[in-house]
Amino acid sequence: MLRIRDLILPETHDVSELYYHAAQVLHIRASDIAALHIFRRSLDARKKPDLRWVYTVDVTLRSGEGAVLRRCRSAKITREAPYVYHIPRCTAAERPVVVGFGPAGMFAALVLAKAGLRPLVLERGDPAPLRREKVERFWGGGPLDPESNVQFGEGGAGAFSDGKLNTGTKNERGRWVLQQFVRFGAQEEILYDAKPHVGTDVLFHVIQNLREEVLRLGGEVRFGARLTGLETQDGRITGVRWIEDGAERSFACRDVILAIGHSARDTFRWLHAAGIPMQPKPFAMGVRIEHPQAVIDRAQYGKPRGELPPADYKLAVHLPDGGAAYTFCMCPGGQVVAAASQPGGVVTNGMSYAARGGENANSALLASVTPEDFPEPGPLGGMLWQEQIEQACFRLGGADYHAPAQLLGDFLAHRPSAAEGGIRPTYRPGVRLCDLHDALPKKLTDTLEQAMPRLAGLLPGFDAPDALLTAPETRSSSPVRIVxxxxxxxxxxxxxxxxxxxxxxxxxxxxxxxxxxxxEAVLSRTEDKT
Structure with a gap:
């Protein structure tokens, strides 16, 4: 198989043209190509509004690949072998336990099940259909279920998101992850788009199909099962305890994959009390910022998008005082969602459907914080700070899970917002206009104020006075590292x-x-591999 990089096609084209362009690069006839598959696709908008698609393709020739490669002598052409992820089969009698059925827990369980180890999965939240019902009820003004919400339940926090599948971490396992997403119902484009996304509506089906595969392979998934303790002897795991249907249950095991997500604060507390080594870690907090999607499209494309996908952005700036601000989890055509998991706290996140068809774009707008910034010391200092901010925003929003919000121009002028601008808020159950300085720490507000003109220099219009800020965005990543x-x-x-x-x-x-x-670490330690 030959991989060809940097095939350039105009904004409007037919993918069948790739055969012709690949043949031109290889100095062969298009009919000599037995198969062509897109490996990667990205949109080059550096010379807007003159946009170009950039492709990397894998081609299989009918014969003579070695001779063609030697003749071309181009750095853009390499010989590649298809990536194959190998999972060894095991016959060990003891079943491992996976705690949590978000992305980490799902793929840990899938690998273990494919190896034949029949994992037991404990997920504190509900299966996807019931979870979605409870979330929709909460967004409509109903009660918050602390055990099944945007943070907890089948699929984890990512189930209510844009479903982004890109990462800055280069790891070949990611290819296999994308292949499994497609196998379980995601669109094939995620295999080659430079910025792949699934959308929360498609993820809803993908995660259920993945769960069915774990079950088919002998695994077991228990919902409404919250881990409450670890049984140990001589410094190693001997079992787990959990609450299910109001009763405490236990299971003997020697391997526990702890994939609890970044919001399992009760679990963090008892793990710390039990002496499990933990450290505070840097993370980021801030707000959600909304703009009209059409404004982002024009800024990124230099024109209305037409048939192009809704434009996204990713911005970051470093400040003279050593601080940093950046955007995260940008949701084109998406909505800001209520993501609380504890009574008495407001949390925001962003979400998009696969079509990204909403009128607004939103993104987390975050300030980096370090353990030195935390008001309280210790491994849980960042988590406690998150809680304090969420509770303050709950009170400022009216103590009914409405979120406090402010127009950007008012935020920069330190005055409360009195009326909405040209952007209709997407957060449900609703927002209450105010001055966010009344709830957010000065560390965050100062950083965001300093960063705004620099961010606007990267994306014209980002600092529009009627851009809407909704607070708080506190769950961008875990404030804790379990060593x-x-x-x-x-x-x-x-x-x-x-x-x-x-x-x-x-x-x-x-x-x-x-x-x-x-x-894989569990498998490498498991005896009796076959």
Missing amino acids: RGEDCQSELRGLYPCGEGAGYAGGILSAAVDGMRCA
Whole structure:
């Protein structure tokens, strides 16, 4: 197989043209190509409004690949072998336990199930259909279920998001993750788009199909099962305890993959009390910012988007005082969502459907914070700060899960907003206009104010006075790292802290990859491999 990079096609084209362009680069006839597959596709908008698509393709020739490669002598052409992820089969009698069924837990369970180990999965939240019902009820003004919400339940926090599947971490396992998403119902384009996304509506089906595969392979998934304790002997795991249907249950095991997500604060508390080594870690907090999607399209494309996909952005600036601000989890054509998981706290996040068809674009607008900034010391200092901010925003929003919001121009002028501008808020159950300085720490507001003109220099219109800020965005990543070694195990042997909640990932794809790595660590220690 030959891989050809940097095939340039105009904004409007037919993908069949790739055969012609690949043949031109290889100095062969198009009919000599037996098969062509897109490996990567990106949109080059650097010379807007003159836009170009850039492709990397894999081609199989009918014969003579070696001779063609030698004749071309181009750095853009390489010989590649298809990536194959190998999972060994095991016959061990003891079943591992996976705690949490978000991306890390799902892919850990999938790998273990494919290896034949029949994992037991404990997920505190509900299966996807019931979870979605409860979330929609909450967004409509109903009660918050602390056990099943945007943070907890089948699919994890990523189930209510844009479903981004890109990561800055280069790991070949990511290819296999994308292949499984497609296998379970995601669109094939995620295999080659430079910025792949699934959309929350498609993820709803993908995660259920993945769960069915785990079950088919002998695994077991228990919903409404909240981990309450670890049984140990001589410094290693011997079992787990959990609450299910109001009763405490237990299971003997020697391997536990702990993929609890970044919001399992009760679990963080008792793990810390139990002496599991943990550290505070840097993370980021701030607000959600909304603009009209059409404004973002014009800024990024230099014209209305037409048939192009809704434009996105990713911005970051470093400030003279050493601080930093950046955008995160940008949702084209999306909505800001209520993402609380604890009574008495307001949390925001962003979400898009696969079509990204909403009138607004939104993104987290975050300020980086470090353990030195935390008001309280210790491993849980950042988590406690998150709670304080969420509770303050709950009160400022009216104590009914409405979120406090402010127009950007008013925020920069330090005056409360009295009326909406040209942007209709998407957050449900609703927003209450105010001055966000009354709830957000000065560290965050100062950083965001300093960063705004610099961010606007990167994306014209980003500092529009009627851009809407909704607060708070506190759950961008875990404020805690559960310490583990090179073998992915905690000091408590047999415990594998995993994924975003444990501080080792930062999104759906990287969490899924970390779940695979932890599953591989279990397999490498499991006896009687076949």
